[in-house]
Amino acid sequence: MVTAAGDAHPNIMTLTWTMVLDWSPRFALCTGPWNYTYQAMMKSGECVITIPTVELANQVLQVGTHTSQEIDKFSEFGLTSLPAVKVDAPLVSECYANLECKVVDRIKTQNIVILECVKAWIDGSVKDPRFLHAIGDGRFTVDGKTLNLRQKMLNKLPPGI
Amino acid sequence: MVTAAGDAHPNIMTLTWTMVLDWSPRFALCTGPWNYTYQAMMKSGECVITIPTVELANQVLQVGTHTSQEIDKFSEFGLTSLPAVKVDAPLVSECYANLECKVVDRIKTQNIVILECVKAWIDGSVKDPRFLHAIGDGRFTVDGKTLNLRQKMLNKLPPGI
Numbered sequence: 001m002v003t004a005a006g007d008a009h010p011n012i013m014t015l016t017w018t019m020v021l022d023w024s025p026r027f028a029l030c031t032g033p034w035n036y037t038y039q040a041m042m043k044s045g046e047c048v049i050t051i052p053t054v055e056l057a058n059q060v061l062q063v064g065t066h067t068s069q070e071i072d073k074f075s076e077f078g079l080t081s082l083p084a085v086k087v088d089a090p091l092v093s094e095c096y097a098n099l100e101c102k103v104v105d106r107i108k109t110q111n112i113v114i115l116e117c118v119k120a121w122i123d124g125s126v127k128d129p130r131f132l133h134a135i136g137d138g139r140f141t142v143d144g145k146t147l148n149l150r151q152k153m154l155n156k157l158p159p160g161i
Numbered sequence: 162m163v164t165a166a167g168d169a170h171p172n173i174m175t176l177t178w179t180m181v182l183d184w185s186p187r188f189a190l191c192t193g194p195w196n197y198t199y200q201a202m203m204k205s206g207e208c209v210i211t212i213p214t215v216e217l218a219n220q221v222l223q224v225g226t227h228t229s230q231e232i233d234k235f236s237e238f239g240l241t242s243l244p245a246v247k248v249d250a251p252l253v254s255e256c257y258a259n260l261e262c263k264v265v266d267r268i269k270t271q272n273i274v275i276l277e278c279v280k281a282w283i284d285g286s287v288k289d290p291r292f293l294h295a296i297g298d299g300r301f302t303v304d305g306k307t308l309n310l311r312q313k314m315l316n317k318l319p320p321g322i
Binding site: 016017018019020021022023028030054057058061062064065105107109110111112114130131132133135136137138139140141142143144145146147148149150151152153154155156157161 | 177178179180181182183184189191215218219222223225226266268270271272273275291292293294296297298299300301302303304305306307308309310311312313314315316317318322
């Protein structure tokens with residue numbers, strides 16, 4: 001999900017189409033003016049990417065099917081906003097990770113927004129987070145087992161990763 | 162993985178950073194001239210996105226840690242190329258899905274290539290495909306259970322999806 005500061009209340013939207021850009025702390029989102037929270041994000045030039053685990057699936061769906069233009073989705077759907085440090089957009093307390101981001105580019109022709117993360121938060125109390133992967137038709141797969149293939153691709157991993 | 166036609170032999174590379182663009186048959190890849198197969202893809206303007214299941218994890222890693230400039234990765238790693246219908250790039254017989262694509266845009270500043278799928282193939286004999294999701298540090302999660310939340314987001318799904 002993505003949050004952005006708002007006049008009346010903080011905004012939050014669910015996005016399906018996202019991408020990490022290489023090993024840099026940059027992300028691409030596919031979104032546009034049809035999302036109310038997109039407009040708030042572009043106005044402020046800031047947002048928070050907030051990463052839920054499977055336990056939040058229902059809230060993720062509720063956030064994704066309502067608009068911040070009409071309601072305060074935080075109070076409506078039981079999400080707790082926390083102040084971020086480097087941006088005005090709020091963190092979501094219930095999410096496993098929160099990434100404070102600045103908007104650094106917009107590719108209007110493809111409805112792509114490029115973000116750079118300036119501060120990251122993680123909930124260290126969650127030992128085995130399971131994330132959701134949208135299939136696109138209303139079904140989501142949940143993380144199963146983890147394969148550690150690190151030794152087979154060491155020549156591709158930059159230092160520090 | 163992504164294939165592209167080559168002079169000596171077909172090219173294939175593994176990509177970690179990819180994104181579906183909305184519900185259109187368009188995709189964004191984060192790649193650039195440092196990949197040999199990228200150069201072949203841009204020269205021909207065509208490629209095939211080929212989607213492996215977990216059973217191909219070792220080949221995916223081998224493809225990702227070698228360059229088509231030096232070897233024929235298909236014969237080296239036991240992959241079978243099949244002719245596509247609408248592009249010169251090959252399909253990979255062992256993969257669950259193959260998406261014949263045309264390059265429609267390149268965002269040089271962000272190393273993003275935009276593809277449009279012109280024909281899709283799926284292996285109907287595979288009843289329960291499990292896909293890999295790169296964490297980015299050499300670990301991969303494998304699809305576990307599937308949640309069907311379709312009824313909760315019907316207002317967001319376009320007709321036909």
